[in-house]
Amino acid sequence: QVQVVQSGAEVRKPGASVKISCKASGYTFSNYLFHWVRQAHGQGPEWLGFIDPSGGSTVYAEKFQGRLTLTRDTSTSTVYMELSYLSPDDTANYFCARARSSGWDSLLAYWGQGSLVTVSS
Amino acid sequence: EIVVTQSPATLSVSPGERATLSCRTSQNIDRNVAWYQQKPGQAPRLLTYAAATRPPGVPARFRGGGSGTEFTLTITSLQSEDFAVYYCQQYNNWPLHSFGQGTKVEIK
Numbered sequence: 715q716v717q718v719v720q721s722g723a724e725v726r727k728p729g730a731s732v733k734i735s736c737k738a739s740g741y742t743f744s745n746y747l748f749h750w751v752r753q754a755h756g757q758g759p760e761w762l763g764f765i766d767p768s769g770g771s772t773v774y775a776e777k778f779q780g781r782l783t784l785t786r787d788t789s790t791s792t793v794y795m796e797l798s799y800l801s802p803d804d805t806a807n808y809f810c811a812r813a814r815s816s817g818w819d820s821l822l823a824y825w826g827q828g829s830l831v832t833v834s835s
Numbered sequence: 836e837i838v839v840t841q842s843p844a845t846l847s848v849s850p851g852e853r854a855t856l857s858c859r860t861s862q863n864i865d866r867n868v869a870w871y872q873q874k875p876g877q878a879p880r881l882l883t884y885a886a887a888t889r890p891p892g893v894p895a896r897f898r899g900g901g902s903g904t905e906f907t908l909t910i911t912s913l914q915s916e917d918f919a920v921y922y923c924q925q926y927n928n929w930p931l932h933s934f935g936q937g938t939k940v941e942i943k
Binding site for chain 1: 869871878879880881884890922924926929930931932933934935936937
């Protein structure tokens with residue numbers, strides 16, 4: 715069965731960067747997009763971007779362009795999200811989520827457990 | 836940017852009753868809307884997409900509907916495990932998509 719496991723919680727100071735991993739199993743890794751979504755406490759989800767594991771192409775939400783980098787390692791079926799120039803407003807739970815179907819799909823069917831990122835001086 | 840507005844913010848319902856949640860978008864998005872359920876400490880779970888299609892394993896009591904700019908999620912007979920926060924997602928303007936702020940369904 716499909717499983718998605720994320721790395722643990724992180725604490726960073728303002729101006730620093732954070733990199734979160736997301737390991738997939740139970741299916742052919744290259745066939746499905748991976749999206750990243752964050753959720754601040756008590757707020758709705760906010761989409762950050764996605765990566766196509768087959769070729770590594772990415773699309774980022776305009777708000778995060780220039781400080782968001784999504785990468786993947788096909789040898790370990792792992793995708794990574796790195797967010798730089800952190801501010802306290804970036805404090806949130808960060809989720810990776812696999813698309814429901816192969817192809818260009820925005821529906822998020824298989825989610826990681828979330829990685830809490832806290833930005834504080 | 837398409838804005839997604841959900842109402843009400845909180846819905847108080849007794850077990851066994853029907854709950855109807857609303858989602859409005861700022862532009863016509865045809866039927867490109869999905870609903871997610873989120874319980875405390877968990878990731879969201881996909882409930883419906885294409886306005887009314889349920890993925891395998893989602894109970895039939897969850898019914899999505901609507902088109903254009905007005906959408907609903909109806910839970911026909913609330914079970915104890917259905918008390919949660921529900922989010923609406925529009926995915927009409929690929930690759931961009933956006934979520935609403937959620938409706939919390941609580942026990943009356």
